[in-house]
């Protein structure tokens with residue numbers, strides 16, 4: 020099957036911020052394929068290159084070498100078949116929740132009435148019926164995330180790219196949001212690339228977990244199929260004996276990288 024997103028032999032080298040004569044290879048020779056409808060999480064120590072890989076898949080960053088294909092087609096420029104959700108809110112403070120949700124539709128030239136009606140539908144789907152008139156500053160962190168989720172999904176992307184989207188939320192809100200994402204994903208089965216540093220979250224959500232090594236020259240060093248039953252409740256699935264087993268297996272690979280990553284951060288600091 021043609022992957023929805025194929026990153027092949029990706030290397031990303033940056034010019035060092037501290038010394039412009041120095042180069043820093045964040046990601047080296049990394050290959051990652053995501054099948055249509057597959058939910059893949061990428062975990063790795065802080066600063067290892069998770070966001071760099073996601074940005075390459077989004078077409079926001081051109082790799083120094085390697086190839087990106089989207090449903091078999093080489094990617095050039097922005098990946099228009101993908102929707103994104105980042106750690107920080109990308110909501111426009113001057114637009115109401117509804118106006119934020121429908122912004123992408125408006126950019127695509129959808130008429131006001133059709134956009135509004137789809138927007139209302141999506142607000143209801145993410146549990147925000149009746150909140151369309153509120154502005155971002157009048158919403159809680161969890162509500163803003165729901166608006167951002169509706170804003171991404173209303174465009175019906177074939178690929179969803181999420182970079183630690185819930186890391187700023189408290190644990191209860193976070194689990195609610197994770198369950199909502201799983202429910203929405205289950206209904207439409209898009210390809211998802213989910214970046215997180217939280218192994219529990221990665222296992223609970225995904226079909227597959229990919230572990231990255233500590234940088235520099237990060238690359239995938241382990242891949243685990245999550246054969247847990249669906250539908251899942253992210254809080255309950257953590258009690259499943261297979262979850263515990265998978266967690267131990269993956270952590271075994273991840274632990275050493277986290278320690279290396281931590282040492283490097285200390286050296287940098």
Ligand SMILES: Nc1ncnc2c1ncn2[C@@H]1O[C@H](COP(=O)(O)OP(=O)(O)OP(=O)(O)O)[C@@H](O)[C@H]1O
Pocket residue numbers: 033034035036043045063064065066067068069070071072216234
């Ligand atoms: N534009 C850039 N210029 C220079 N260095 C960069 C650039 N973008 C990323 N880096 C470096 O590449 C490395 C990987 O960064 P990246 O943000 O991908 O890591 P991450 O795994 O997503 O981190 P975190 O878990 O902290 O979010 C880091 O050392 C970072 O400083």
